[in-house]
Amino acid sequence: MKNASLFAAAAATLLSLAACNNKPEEVSSTAPDPMASQLANAAPVELPPAIASSVTLRCNDNSLLFVEFFQGDKQVQVKTEKAGKATMLKAPEPGQPYVAEGGYKLTGSPKNVDVSLPGAGSKNCHA
Numbered sequence: 001m002k003n004a005s006l007f008a009a010a011a012a013t014l015l016s017l018a019a020c021n022n023k024p025e026e027v028s029s030t031a032p033d034p035m036a037s038q039l040a041n042a043a044p045v046e047l048p049p050a051i052a053s054s055v056t057l058r059c060n061d062n063s064l065l066f067v068e069f070f071q072g073d074k075q076v077q078v079k080t081e082k083a084g085k086a087t088m089l090k091a092p093e094p095g096q097p098y099v100a101e102g103g104y105k106l107t108g109s110p111k112n113v114d115v116s117l118p119g120a121g122s123k124n125c126h127a
Helices: 002-018 036-040
Strands: 051-059 064-070 075-079 087-090 098-100 104-108 112-117 121-126
Touching: 064 112, 075 104, 087 104
Parallel strands: none
Antiparallel strands: 051 064, 051 121, 064 075, 075 087, 087 098, 098 104, 104 112, 112 121
């Protein structure tokens, strides 16, 4: 008799659980983005150009020049010392001289450049 009442209780419990909807409730802890509409309507962002080549050039006065040429042929970065301060020179259009304030000017390619640096004058440098 004890087994029958235990069996009846278990059957009643299973029957009540079978009537339930067993789908789990989805809970999200993320709030809606308050800037979603602004980001969707924002103008596309242009990434900075990648480095096309990084070269060390020997100049006609036996000094070294460290130059990084960027893709798009509109900017270069020049250093006179390997760990020194870099100066960004920009060209208005590809093929025109790269210039920066202070008297910086560079023309050429990664193999051979003519450069004017403040306090150092003009020199020719080659790879």
